[in-house]
Amino acid sequence: MQNNKIITIGRQFGSGGFEIGKQLASELGYEFYDKEILVHAAEQSGIHIDLLKKNDEKRTSSLLYALATGGGYYGAHVTGAENTIGTQLYIAQVNAIKSLASKGNCVMVGRCADYFLEGLCDLTTVFVSASDRFRIERITRERGVSEKEAADMMKKTDRSRASFYNSTTGRKWGEAKYYDLCLSSSKLGVDGAVKLIRTFLDYKLSL
Amino acid sequence: MQNNKIITIGRQFGSGGFEIGKQLASELGYEFYDKEILVHAAEQSGIHIDLLKKNDEKRTSSLLYALATGGGYYGAHVTGAENTIGTQLYIAQVNAIKSLASKGNCVMVGRCADYFLEGLCDLTTVFVSASDRFRIERITRERGVSEKEAADMMKKTDRSRASFYNSTTGRKWGEAKYYDLCLSSSKLGVDGAVKLIRTFLDYKLSL
Numbered sequence: 001m002q003n004n005k006i007i008t009i010g011r012q013f014g015s016g017g018f019e020i021g022k023q024l025a026s027e028l029g030y031e032f033y034d035k036e037i038l039v040h041a042a043e044q045s046g047i048h049i050d051l052l053k054k055n056d057e058k059r060t061s062s063l064l065y066a067l068a069t070g071g072g073y074y075g076a077h078v079t080g081a082e083n084t085i086g087t088q089l090y091i092a093q094v095n096a097i098k099s100l101a102s103k104g105n106c107v108m109v110g111r112c113a114d115y116f117l118e119g120l121c122d123l124t125t126v127f128v129s130a131s132d133r134f135r136i137e138r139i140t141r142e143r144g145v146s147e148k149e150a151a152d153m154m155k156k157t158d159r160s161r162a163s164f165y166n167s168t169t170g171r172k173w174g175e176a177k178y179y180d181l182c183l184s185s186s187k188l189g190v191d192g193a194v195k196l197i198r199t200f201l202d203y204k205l206s207l
Numbered sequence: 208m209q210n211n212k213i214i215t216i217g218r219q220f221g222s223g224g225f226e227i228g229k230q231l232a233s234e235l236g237y238e239f240y241d242k243e244i245l246v247h248a249a250e251q252s253g254i255h256i257d258l259l260k261k262n263d264e265k266r267t268s269s270l271l272y273a274l275a276t277g278g279g280y281y282g283a284h285v286t287g288a289e290n291t292i293g294t295q296l297y298i299a300q301v302n303a304i305k306s307l308a309s310k311g312n313c314v315m316v317g318r319c320a321d322y323f324l325e326g327l328c329d330l331t332t333v334f335v336s337a338s339d340r341f342r343i344e345r346i347t348r349e350r351g352v353s354e355k356e357a358a359d360m361m362k363k364t365d366r367s368r369a370s371f372y373n374s375t376t377g378r379k380w381g382e383a384k385y386y387d388l389c390l391s392s393s394k395l396g397v398d399g400a401v402k403l404i405r406t407f408l409d410y411k412l413s414l
Contacts, residue, residue, distance in 0.1 A: 012384065124394075129384040174383045177219065177336040180391045182383035183407075187331075192410035199406040200390070203399035 001102040001121050005030070007197070008114040009107065010127040010165070010173065013157035014135030014150070016185045017128040020193045021107045027194060031106035037113075041096035047088060055089060057110055059163040090168075110161070114179070115169040124204065126197060127174055127182040134186035180204075208309040208328050212237070214404070215321040216314065217334040217372070217380065220364035221342030221357070223392045224335040227400045228314045234401060238313035244320075248303035254295060262296060264317055266370040297375075317368070321386070322376040331411065333404060334381055334389040341393035387411075 007024065011017020018034055025032035033040075038056060042049040097116050100106060108117075114125040132154070139150035165173035176182050181200045185193050214231065218224020225241055232239035240247075245263060249256040304323050307313060315324075321332040337345075339361070346357035372380035383389050388407045392400050 127383050127389075172382075175379075176334050176381045176383045176386070176389035177391075179383070179389070180394045181403075182334075182386070182389035184384075184387045187387045187412060188407070188410055189412055192412065195410055196388075196403070196406055199403055200395070203395055203402055205394060205396055205399065 001098075004101060004103075004121045005105040005124075006101050006113075006117055006121045007107045007124045007126060007201075008117065009109045010114065010125075010179070011109065012129045012135065012174070013154050013161070014139040015128045015130040016138065016190055016193070018109055019190050020128055020185065020197070021109045023190060024194050024197055025107040027198070028105070028107075031100070031104065032109075033100050033106055034109040037093065037096050037100065037108065037111055040100055041092040044096055044099065045088065045092035047092050052089065052092070057161050057164045059160070059167045112165055112168045115165075115171065124181070124197075124201060125179045126200075127176075127179045128185050128193065129174065129182065130184055130186040208305075211308060211310075211328045212312040212331075213308050213320075213324055213328045214314045214331045214333060214408075215324065216316045217321060217332075217386065218317065219336045219342065219381070220361050220368070221346040222335045222337040223345065223397055223400070225316055226397050227335055227392065227404070228316045230397060231401045231404055232314040234405070235312070235314075238307070238311065239316075240307050240313055241316040244300065244303050244307065244315065244318055247307055248299040251302055251306065252295065252299035254299050259296065259299070264368050264371045266367070266374045319372055319375045322372075322378065331388070331404075331408060332386045333407075334383075334386045335392050335400065336381065336389065337391055337393040 007021075007030070009017050009021045011020075021034070022032050024030075035053075035056075038049060038052040041047065042052055093111060094116050097108065097111065097113050098120070100108070101113075101117055101121055114123070117123050132151070135154055136147055136150045139145065139153060140147055143150070143153075145153070162173040165171070171178045174182075181197065183193055183196055188196060214228075214237070216224050216228045218227075228241070229239050231237075242260075242263075245256060245259040248254065249259055300318060301323050304315065304318065304320050305327070307315070308320075308324055308328055321330070324330050339358070342361055343354055343357045346352065346360060347354055350357070350360075352360070369380040372378070378385045381389075388404065390400055390403055395403060
């Protein structure tokens with residue numbers, strides 16, 4: 001997998017990171033993985049997809065809640081104490097990310113893929129942010145919610161993603177020094193963002 | 208000044224932000240301001256240049272130290288309590304940044320210019336980071352110090368810049384969401400970084 005070109009995209013909620021990644025993958029002829037990472041993790045591990053989805057990009061401690069309230073989720077591999085479930089979910093995702101990355105060039109969205117793939121492939125790590133106004137407008141339009149609801153979703157999801165990323169990696173989600181390239185999609189739009197990432201790839205040094 | 212195109216560059220110590228800014232300004236035919244901001248602040252305010260340099264990109268509280276140990280620094284405008292000195296230095300720099308920005312298109316390095324110019328001009332905010340290895344190598348080569356000394360300078364200066372930026376702006380230095388574009392110079396080199404910033408400017412939406 002050392003020569004596989006992998007682009008990871010971290011993103012603020014509502015910033016268009018998904019669309020940017022999808023368009024980038026399509027233009028480059030790369031595979032694209034977002035929720036597909038969970039599906040692959042479920043297939044490989046035997047963990048129920050619903051448990052993976054319920055805890056997607058959430059800090060492991062929230063699994064205590066899943067354990068206390070959930071039922072019928074736990075696959076063959078997931079039994080015993082909370083830690084075991086947390087660990088199993090963690091391992092399942094890491095394995096899925098590495099397994100997908102080994103197949104060939106791809107774009108992966110979220111789920112700490114930047115951290116898990118470091119040193120293993122020809123990696124480019126991107127983070128997409130955008131102004132609150134731009135994001136609230138997008139969330140409102142795409143999800144049919146009020147501005148207040150959009151702002152609440154945005155804050156809650158960003159907090160959750162940051163907590164998941166920080167606790168998993170020991171880094172700080174969205175801090176520039178941990179990424180090769182960070183851009184504001186509200187300043188560029190989806191097309192401009194894709195063009196900028198492609199320019200970065202064109203000029204990236206062979207190290 | 209509303210139509211003046213200003214590019215601000217925040218940078219980790221040793222990342223080459225200065226060179227990138229200088230080359231960018233030269234290619235675009237823009238003015239370039241780094242330490243020149245301090246010179247302009249001294250000229251405008253009457254504060255001694257040495258006092259401005261000594262406290263350059265340092266948190267205001269360190270002025271207590273300057274006050275306790277310094278002598279002969281204080282210009283006509285700077286008398287009285289520590290707060291007054293801190294405030295005078297702050298005002299002098301803000302005025303210098305705004306005054307230089309009002310003259311025409313330019314590139315400005317550091318000193319919270321991104322924050323002070325927000326909403327006042329056609330602003331593009333950039334942050335340059337780089338791997339520790341890349342930075343230590345550069346600092347060692349350019350300043351003729353040992354690797355250990357370079358690593359110490361790097362940590363100390365970054366801490367000082369972060370503290371100055373965070374206390375001045377209420378934001379977090381180097382957090383992607385506060386900048387339009389963040390890039391790793393160790394992945395691009397100076398030429399690649401300049402090309403990437405120019406691509407950003409080409410695709411930047413008119414908002």
